[in-house]
Amino acid sequence: MKTNYLTLQETADRLMSADRILLLAHQYPDGDAIGSCVGLALALQSLGKQARVMCNDVIPDKYSYMTDTLRPDEFEPGFICAVDVADPKLLGPAMQGFAERVDLCIDHHGTNVAYAKETLLDADCAAAAMLIFRLLPVMGVKLTAPIAQCLYTAMATDTGCFKYGNTSAETHRMAADCIDCGIPYEEINRSMFDIKSRARLELERRALQDIRFYYHNRCAVMTITNQMVKESGAGENDLEGLPPLPRQIEGVWAGVTLREKADGSFKISLRTGRHANAADICKVLGGGGHAAAAGCTIALPLNEAIEKIVAVIGEVTPRIRD
Ligand SMILES: [Mn+2]
Known part of the structure; x- marks a missing residue:
């Protein structure tokens, strides 16, 4: 083009x-x-x-x-x-x-x-x-x-x-x-x-409960499944602004949010600090964005999708493993 x-x-x-x-x-x-x-x-x-x-x-x-x-x-x-x-x-x-x-x-x-x-x-x-x-x-x-x-x-x-x-x-x-x-x-x-609905708060509670950590806790992975959305009563408007949450945790270089899509694939949102480049990482998986905030899609079952994004973060950011 x-x-x-x-x-x-x-x-x-x-x-x-x-x-x-x-x-x-x-x-x-x-x-x-x-x-x-x-x-x-x-x-x-x-x-x-x-x-x-x-x-x-x-x-x-x-x-x-x-x-x-x-x-x-x-x-x-x-x-x-x-x-x-x-x-x-x-x-x-x-x-x-x-x-x-x-x-x-x-x-x-x-x-x-x-x-x-x-x-x-x-x-x-x-x-x-x-x-x-x-x-x-x-x-x-x-x-x-x-x-x-x-x-x-x-x-x-x-x-x-x-x-x-x-x-x-x-x-x-x-x-x-x-x-x-x-x-x-x-x-x-x-x-x-600042304002969030109670359904949104409930969704955050569920998502934070299952947050997973990798690479000496420098990578935090949060998952939002369709079932969690349904059970919390959250609407489409309650789903914005979730990706920054994992990066709010002390010591986290790369905060990952996986959002299950209707077809079962996962939309990945990545937020990084100065030690990692979100755009470079997501580019490997066919996505893109900015240095501190980027995204991509992975069409794999949940655990494999997490393994994939975590592995690519480690490949593109070798220091995160040390
Ligand atoms: Mn913009």
Whole structure:
């Protein structure tokens, strides 16, 4: 696949000369996917353009304060822009019809497979929203509170509330500009990071009970089976944000979360510190992501899937065995 990489100015030019702009988020949308898409859609609408956001999945309720601010434009797309989507497969089954028609991709994943006609990529950005933020002045769009709460949410969620190593001074400066718009950042952070349902707490309890350790306790493996989800009463919205848990344990270099999928295979989420590289490990298994957070899928029974990921962690990170 081949793409034409654009500068910020060229990206702004493309968006300014387009109309009926369809913005595509990735499946299982997170704060960055939704915040970046809605923030950009609001910016485009403020310029008098038609814009809408589409996603394979229903947007979880906790993000509705962002989507509610968007005017519901309906149109035949004149320009298709994917945001925060590293690979067209991640658009999800319902959006595959657009996969080969993406005019522009705005992304911050170093693993982006260059599938769009043109791409704005900066892998040093903590969130795709930082690219949207940079585009605003180039497009002559003023940062308003509705846009600011989208971009703030996106940056907060992709940086674990400005805690991860991907957070830069620029991220903080952008967040500060958003706060200057009068957004309810305390409420946003509480709803994104602190609030959990009782079903979610019950699911965590079950998952933590069976956590397994390898390599002198430097690797922790947590499993979420469909049965555990069912028994805890957790809904789809309760399943977000579980992968950071194993890495919260003292001394853990590599925190693994296996999530059983409907077909019985396992979605692996890996979180690592500075001693291990999650993207390098997941790449061996056909996945990808960032240095500190990456994922892949393993189609094996549970115990074999755990053996596999643990073995690959050891191969790619020999020091973890010492
Ligand atoms: Mn992102």
